[in-house]
Amino acid sequence: MSLQQQIIRELQVKPTINSEEEIRYRIDFLKEYLIKSKAKGYVLGISGGQDSTLAGKLAQLAVEELRQDGFDASFTSIRLPYNTQADEKDARLALEFINPDDSLIFDIASTVDEFTNAYKLTTQNTLSDFNKGNVKARTRMIAQYAVSGERNSLVIGTDHAAEAVTGFFTKYGDGGADILPLSGLSKRQGRQLLIALSAPEQLYKKIPTADLLDNKPLQADETELGISYDELDDYLEGKQVSKEVALKIDARYAATQHKRNLPSTMYDNWWK
Numbered sequence: 349m350s351l352q353q354q355i356i357r358e359l360q361v362k363p364t365i366n367s368e369e370e371i372r373y374r375i376d377f378l379k380e381y382l383i384k385s386k387a388k389g390y391v392l393g394i395s396g397g398q399d400s401t402l403a404g405k406l407a408q409l410a411v412e413e414l415r416q417d418g419f420d421a422s423f424t425s426i427r428l429p430y431n432t433q434a435d436e437k438d439a440r441l442a443l444e445f446i447n448p449d450d451s452l453i454f455d456i457a458s459t460v461d462e463f464t465n466a467y468k469l470t471t472q473n474t475l476s477d478f479n480k481g482n483v484k485a486r487t488r489m490i491a492q493y494a495v496s497g498e499r500n501s502l503v504i505g506t507d508h509a510a511e512a513v514t515g516f517f518t519k520y521g522d523g524g525a526d527i528l529p530l531s532g533l534s535k536r537q538g539r540q541l542l543i544a545l546s547a548p549e550q551l552y553k554k555i556p557t558a559d560l561l562d563n564k565p566l567q568a569d570e571t572e573l574g575i576s577y578d579e580l581d582d583y584l585e586g587k588q589v590s591k592e593v594a595l596k597i598d599a600r601y602a603a604t605q606h607k608r609n610l611p612s613t614m615y616d617n618w619w620k
């Protein structure tokens with residue numbers, strides 16, 4: 349079996365999806381998991397990007413159905429800007445579309461800035477913009493877990509196959525979550541689900557961005573990755589991509605195995 353086929357199997361990507369079936373499957377997963385866990389709801393950071401718009405909408409629909417069945421369940425969205433977010437209007441639009449039960453705004457700037465000051469005092473070095481970006485992602489994780497702890501809830505993560513294959517997330521930042529309702533989807537399949545859910549066009553046509561850098565606000569993921577989402581999606585959906593693209597994806601996949609596994613012990617074999 350080729351590495352491409354192994355990855356497709358590991359990440360459970362389908363070559364094509366039926367929107368209605370996938371939406372039902374993922375809402376049912378969120379419902380069943382919440383009942384089993386005995387938690388009272390879900391918490392998710394809403395950025396205004398495609399992934400959190402989709403995961404947030406699925407979560408809100410799931411808790412609404414659970415309430416109709418007599419369960420105590422609610423969804424809390426949290427906007428987590430670092431000061432003012434350049435694409436703030438998209439975050440507002442996403443919230444309008446999701447219509448969450450409860451909505452909080454937690455500005456992470458003072459926490460992140462205090463941390464970077466302490467880092468400088470301790471090491472005499474300035475934390476790079478790149479590593480500060482990972483501190484932002486991890487601070488967002490801490491905020492979501494604080495809220496979820498207080499509300500007896502679970503934290504949703506927005507990882508999907510196109511991020512998983514490249515390890516394009518911050519370990520224990522946006523990668524730190526309890527449940528991943530978008531797993532197995534390519535980026536364009538996520539877009540397909542948003543269209544089926546009648547999301548505003550701006551939200552699914554938006555250029556994906558991690559938006560973690562002070563020096564390059566709204567930098568496109570594709571610019572940082574050096575691979576396009578269309579190329580990643582083609583690879584994941586089993587289509588042929590150029591040899592050069594396949595080699596780049598294979599290399600990123602190998603270098604990021606540690607992000608798709610729990611911390612390594614001497615009894616594990618995956619890292620050898």
Ligand SMILES: Nc1ncnc2c1ncn2[C@@H]1O[C@H](COP(=O)(O)OP(=O)(O)OC[C@H]2O[C@@H]([n+]3cccc(C(=O)O)c3)[C@H](O)[C@@H]2O)[C@@H](O)[C@H]1O
Nearest residue numbers: 482485511515516517518519522557558559560569572606
């Ligand atoms: N072999 C190994 N075994 C076990 N652990 C290993 C390891 N190699 C590195 N590590 C550890 O992992 C760390 C590096 O991983 P990590 O801290 O995640 O950092 P890293 O992967 O270098 O950076 C995160 C990347 O994810 C992107 N991102 C983040 C957040 C959201 C999004 C988005 O799509 O919106 C994208 C971000 O733009 C950046 O390119 C190292 O500092 C080290 O501690």
Ligand SMILES: Nc1ncnc2c1ncn2[C@@H]1O[C@H](COP(=O)(O)OP(=O)(O)OP(=O)(O)O)[C@@H](O)[C@H]1O
Nearest residue numbers: 393394395397398399400427428506522556557558
């Ligand atoms: N400014 C923000 N406010 C709230 N949550 C955020 C913010 N930035 C990132 N997040 C959280 O981190 C997750 C990972 O970011 P990521 O950029 O991969 O997803 P996205 O912004 O939802 O979609 P896209 O990849 O299309 O930009 C988001 O889904 C969201 O839950």
Ligand SMILES: [Mg+2]
Nearest residue numbers: 395397557558
């Ligand atoms: Mg984003």
